[in-house]
Amino acid sequence: xxxxxxxxTSPRGLxxxxxxxxxxxxxxxxDDSGVALGHIQIDTEHxxxxxxxxxxxxxxxxxxxxxxxxxxxxxxxxxxGTPGTMDIRAGQLLHMPNMxxxxxxPIQSYLEEQAGKPVVFMNDGxxxxxxxxxxxxxxxxxxxVMLTLGTGVGGGIIISGRSLDGEHSxxxxxxxxxxxxxxxxxxxxxxxxxxxxxxxxxxxxxQRTLEGLRDGVDSSLTELLENDTTLSAFSVFEHAQSKxxxxxxxxxxxxxxxxxxxxxxxxILDPDMVILGGAMNFxxxxxxxxxxxxxxxxxxxxxxxxxxxxxxxxxxxxxLGNHCGFIGAAGIARxxxxxxx
Numbered sequence: 001x002x003x004x005x006x007x008x009t010s011p012r013g014l015x016x017x018x019x020x021x022x023x024x025x026x027x028x029x030x031d032d033s034g035v036a037l038g039h040i041q042i043d044t045e046h047x048x049x050x051x052x053x054x055x056x057x058x059x060x061x062x063x064x065x066x067x068x069x070x071x072x073x074x075x076x077x078x079x080x081g082t083p084g085t086m087d088i089r090a091g092q093l094l095h096m097p098n099m100x101x102x103x104x105x106p107i108q109s110y111l112e113e114q115a116g117k118p119v120v121f122m123n124d125g126x127x128x129x130x131x132x133x134x135x136x137x138x139x140x141x142x143x144x145v146m147l148t149l150g151t152g153v154g155g156g157i158i159i160s161g162r163s164l165d166g167e168h169s170x171x172x173x174x175x176x177x178x179x180x181x182x183x184x185x186x187x188x189x190x191x192x193x194x195x196x197x198x199x200x201x202x203x204x205x206x207q208r209t210l211e212g213l214r215d216g217v218d219s220s221l222t223e224l225l226e227n228d229t230t231l232s233a234f235s236v237f238e239h240a241q242s243k244x245x246x247x248x249x250x251x252x253x254x255x256x257x258x259x260x261x262x263x264x265x266x267x268i269l270d271p272d273m274v275i276l277g278g279a280m281n282f283x284x285x286x287x288x289x290x291x292x293x294x295x296x297x298x299x300x301x302x303x304x305x306x307x308x309x310x311x312x313x314x315x316x317x318x319x320l321g322n323h324c325g326f327i328g329a330a331g332i333a334r335x336x337x338x339x340x341x
Contacts, residue, residue, distance in 0.1 A: 003039055014070070015333045016061045016117075018080040019127060019325030022046065022098035025057060026322060029064045029075070030330035032338070034135025036323055038064040046099035053102070054111050061115075077118045077337035079329030080111060081127030083154070088169040091121045097189075118337045124148075124325055126163045126172055128318075129156020131328030132275050136320040141272035145265050146318065147174055147258075148278035152189065153197040156328075157269065161335065175201070179260045199257040202233035202280045209236055209250050219246035237282050240289040251282055251289055252296050259300025266301070266309050277318035284317045 013032035018025065021044060028039030040060050044053065057080075065072055084096035091108025108121040122130075129146035138144040138158075148154035155174025157164040164171045175197035176190060185194035186204065198204055210231055213222055221239050224231050240247035262274050276294070283290035294317065302310040318324060 013334065013338055014065075014075050015330035015338070016064075016075055016078040017127070017326035017328065017330030017333065018057055018061075018078065019124060019329060020044065020053075020080065020082040021124070022083065025053070025060075026326050027057060027061055027064075028323065028326045028330070029061070029068060030327055030334075032334065034131075034139075034327060034331060036327055038068055039323065039326065040064060044099065046096075046101055049101040050093070050105040050107060051110065054107070054114055057111075058114055072116075075117060077120065077333040078111065078115055079120045079122065079127070079331070079333030080107065081122045081124040081325055081329045082107065083124050086121070086123065086169050088121060088123070088165050091119075118333075120329075120333045120336045122163065122329065122332055123154075123156070123165070123169075123172065125154030125156040125174075126158075126165065127156070127326070127328040127332065128154065128277055128324045129158050129172070129275070129328065130163060130331050131320050131324035131326075132277065132318050133158040133161075133328075134331040135327055136324060137275050137316055137318055138273050141314075143269070143271040144273045144275055145174065145269060145271045146275040146277055147262075149200060149202070149276060149280040150278040151202055153201050154278070157271075159269070159271075163332065174261065174265060177261055177264055179257060179264075196257070196261040200254050200261070205233040205236055205250060205254055205280070206231050208253070209247075212246060212250070217246050220244045221247060233280050237287075237289055240282070240292075241287060248289070248292065251293050255293050255296035256300050259297045259304065262297065262315065263301050263304045266305055266313055270309065271313065273314040273316065275316060275318050277320075277324060279322075281317055290317070 015030050018027045024041050026041045028036040042060050085094040093105045096102040108119050112119045132138045133144050143159045146156045153175030155172045157172040176195045178194045179196050180194035186198035188195035188198040236247045236250050282293045
C-alpha cells in the first residue's frame with residue numbers, strides 16, 4: 001500500500017518520480033514545491049523484463065494518485081531515473097549489469113506510450129542530485145555535486161539548475177574518477193583500475209576490512225569470520241560504534257580516499273556544495289562514526305585544495321534519505337514539462 005501524506009481536492013502541478021534500482025523501485029507523486037504527497041516501493045523483479053516493470057510501475061503510480069483522491073489526468077509528467085549505461089537523448093537503456101532483461105530497452109518512449117504522459121529519462125545519480133538541489137540539503141545553492149555511496153558509487157552534478165549529462169550520456173560518473181594510478185591499484189567493478197568506487201563503496205569497505213582481518217589485525221570484527229557471518233559495511237559501522245579501533249580506522253581510510261576524489265571534483269567544477277548520499281553514511285551526523293567520517297573528509301579536502309575552496313565549499317550529508325531519487329526525477333520532469341514552474 002502507498003504511503004500518503006496529504007489528500008488533495010485540487011491539483012497544483014503534480015509529477016510522478018520513479019527511482020529504479022536493482023532490487024527495488026521507489027516512486028512517488030510530488031507537487032510543485034518538491035513535497036512528496038504519496039510514495040511506495042515495489043520489488044524490481046528484473047528477471048520479468050523491462051516491459052513488465054513499466055507496467056507494475058504505472059499500476060503503483062496510479063494507486064498513489066487514487067489514494068490522493070485525484071485523477072491520472074491531474075499528473076503533468078513523469079520522470080524516471082535508472083542505473084546502468086544509457087543513451088539519454090535516445091531515451092534508451094543500454095547495459096544494466098544487475099538487471100537482466102532490461103538491456104537495450106527504449107524505456108522513455110515505452111513509458112510515455114503506456115502512461116499517456118510526457119516522460120523525462122535520466123541517470124539515477126542525477127535524479128538523486130536534483131532531489132537534493134531542488135528540495136533537500138542543496139536547495140539554497142546554484143550548483144552541487146552529489147555522491148551516492150552504496151554498493152557502488154553514483155554521482156550527479158547540477159549547475160544552474162541543469163544536470164551535467166555529457167555528450168555521450170556518461171557525464172557525472174564521479175565514482176569512476178581515478179584516485180590511484182599505480183599498477184597495483186584496486187580494481188573497480190567496471191573492470192578498470194584505481195577508480196574511486198574501488199575504494200569508497202560499501203563493497204570496497206567490506207573487502208578492505210576482510211583483507212585486514214585475514215592479515216591478523218586485532219579487531220572484534222574477527223568474530224564474524226569465526227562464526228561464518230557475512231561481513232558488510234554495516235558491520236564495520238556497528239563495531240566502530242562500539243569503539244573497535246580497526247573499524248574506526250577503516251572508516252577514516254574510506255574518508256581519506258573520498259577526500260581525494262572530492263578534491264579533484266572541486267578543482268574542476270568549483271561547486272557551492274558537495275553532498276554525500278546513499279545508504280553508506282555511517283549514521284550521518286547522528287552517530288560518532290558518521291561525525292568521524294565527515295570530519296576526516298573535510299580535513300583531507302582542506303589539506304589538498306586551495307584555501308578559498310576549503311573555506312567556502314560546503315561538504316555535508318544529504319537530507320532527503322531514500323526519497324531523493326524519486327523527488328529529483330519528478331523535479332526534472334517539472335523543469336522540462338511543467339506549466340507552473
